Amino acid sequence: MSPNPPEGAGRRGLIALSWLWVGAPLAYGLYELVRKATQLFTG
Amino acid sequence: MPPAALSVHLSIGQAYAWSVFKAPLESSLDISGTLSALPFQLGIVMLGLSAAFGGTLVERNGPRWAMTVALVCFSSGFLLSALGAYTGQYWLIVLGYGFVGGIGLGIGYISPVSTLIKWFPDRPGMATGIAIMGFGGGALIASPWSTRMLESFGSDSSGIATAFLVHGLVYALFMSLGVLLIRVPRPAEGGAAEDATAGVGGVQVSARDAVRTPQFWLLWLVLVMNVTAGIGILEKAAPMITDFFAGSSTPVSVSAAAGFVALLSAANMAGRIGWSSTSDLIGRKNVYRVYLGVGALMYLLIALFGDASKPLFVLCALVILSFYGGGFATIPAYLKDLFGTYQVGAIHGRLLTAWSTAGVLGPLIVNWIADRQQEAGKEGPELYGTSLFIMIGLLVVGFVANELVRPVHAKYHVKEGVHVPEPA
Numbered sequence: 001m002s003p004n005p006p007e008g009a010g011r012r013g014l015i016a017l018s019w020l021w022v023g024a025p026l027a028y029g030l031y032e033l034v035r036k037a038t039q040l041f042t043g
Numbered sequence: 044m045p046p047a048a049l050s051v052h053l054s055i056g057q058a059y060a061w062s063v064f065k066a067p068l069e070s071s072l073d074i075s076g077t078l079s080a081l082p083f084q085l086g087i088v089m090l091g092l093s094a095a096f097g098g099t100l101v102e103r104n105g106p107r108w109a110m111t112v113a114l115v116c117f118s119s120g121f122l123l124s125a126l127g128a129y130t131g132q133y134w135l136i137v138l139g140y141g142f143v144g145g146i147g148l149g150i151g152y153i154s155p156v157s158t159l160i161k162w163f164p165d166r167p168g169m170a171t172g173i174a175i176m177g178f179g180g181g182a183l184i185a186s187p188w189s190t191r192m193l194e195s196f197g198s199d200s201s202g203i204a205t206a207f208l209v210h211g212l213v214y215a216l217f218m219s220l221g222v223l224l225i226r227v228p229r230p231a232e233g234g235a236a237e238d239a240t241a242g243v244g245g246v247q248v249s250a251r252d253a254v255r256t257p258q259f260w261l262l263w264l265v266l267v268m269n270v271t272a273g274i275g276i277l278e279k280a281a282p283m284i285t286d287f288f289a290g291s292s293t294p295v296s297v298s299a300a301a302g303f304v305a306l307l308s309a310a311n312m313a314g315r316i317g318w319s320s321t322s323d324l325i326g327r328k329n330v331y332r333v334y335l336g337v338g339a340l341m342y343l344l345i346a347l348f349g350d351a352s353k354p355l356f357v358l359c360a361l362v363i364l365s366f367y368g369g370g371f372a373t374i375p376a377y378l379k380d381l382f383g384t385y386q387v388g389a390i391h392g393r394l395l396t397a398w399s400t401a402g403v404l405g406p407l408i409v410n411w412i413a414d415r416q417q418e419a420g421k422e423g424p425e426l427y428g429t430s431l432f433i434m435i436g437l438l439v440v441g442f443v444a445n446e447l448v449r450p451v452h453a454k455y456h457v458k459e460g461v462h463v464p465e466p467a
Contacts, residue, residue: 029187036305
C-alpha cells in the first residue's frame, strides 16, 4: 500500500524524527499537567 | 507505526479541551452555556455514529485512507469554525467543529486500531494502549496551547477565528505524519501471519456477524458500565472533592481542586497504556475483572470512608480513573481475542456507541442525584452517597456481563474468506 520503507540509518532517522514529532508536544502537555497537578498539594 | 497512530490520536484528543473556547464564545457571540457546549456534544455524537457506520469503509479502504479522511474532516471543521467566528455565524461553528470535525473524530479514532494489532499481534493491548493513550494526551496538549493562543490573539470573535484557523492548519500538518507513515505490515514483517492475527482459537468473525453475537453486546454492556463509572467521578471531580472536605479542618481550595482534576487526567492517560499492556500478560477477561471488581471496591471505600481521609479519597479516585482509561484502551484487544482482526476496526467502531450512551448516562445520574440531594437540604459527602452506590451497582452489572463472555460460536466464523454459516 506504500512505497518500500527506508532501510538502515535512514529508517532509524525516520523513526527518531517521528517519535520527536509526537513526543515534543506530548512532553509540553505533560509539563503543563504536572505544573497544574502540584496545586493539589500546594494550593 | 505508534508515532503514526499517536499523531492522529493526539490531534483528535483536542475534543476534550473544547471547554477552553466556551467562555470566549459565550461573551463574544452572546450565546448561552448550553449553546456553547453544542459543537462538542454534536462532535461526540458524530464520533460514535461515524465510527459505527464508517468502520466497514475503514477496513475496506485501509488506514491511510481513513487517516486522510480524518485529517481533512478534523481540519476543515476548524477552518469552517474560523469562518463562523469571523462572520459571527455560530451555526457554522456547530456545523464545522461538531458535524464535519466529529466525522474526523470517529474515523480518526478507529483508523489505526486494526493496523496496530496486525503490527503487534502478540501484544495487542500494548499496541492499542499507545494509540488510545494519545486521545487522552490530546487534551493535555490542547488545553494550555489553546488558552495561550486566546491570550495572544484575544478572546473576541476575531481572536477566536484566528485561533481556530491556526488549530486547523497545525493539526493538518501534525496529522500528515500519520498519513505518510501508516501502512499495514507485509506478511514477512511484524507478526502478521494469519494465525497470529486471528482471535483465540484461530477465530475470524465479520463485523456484520459480530453484532449478532451475545459476546458483542456483553462487551458493549461492560464498556457502558465502566465508562459510566469513570464519568461519574470525572463529571463532578472538582465540586466533589471540595464538598467532601468542606467541613473538615483541611478544606480544598479552588486551585487544589483544579490540581486534583489534572491528576485525574494523568491517571486516565496512564491507565490507557499501563492497564492495556498488563492485559497482554494477565488476559483480557482478568483485567476487566480488575476494572469492574476493584473499581466497585474503590467506590465503596469513597462512599464509606472518603470524607475521613483526603489521601484515601484521592487514591481511590485515581485508581477509578486509571480503570476508566484502561477500559477504553483494552477493548480493541478484547475484540481481537474474540473476533480476530478480520474486521476488528469496524467492530470496534460499532462498539463505540457504548461510549455515546455512557456519555449521556454518567453525567445524568451524578448531576440529577446531586441536584435532588441539594434540594432535600443535604450537603457535603451526603450529596454524592446515592450516586456512589449506583456506580457500584453498575460496576457489578458490568462484572457479571464480563463473566458471561465465552468464545464465539463456530457458526459466526469466517472460513477462507467466505462466510459459511453452520446450521443453528
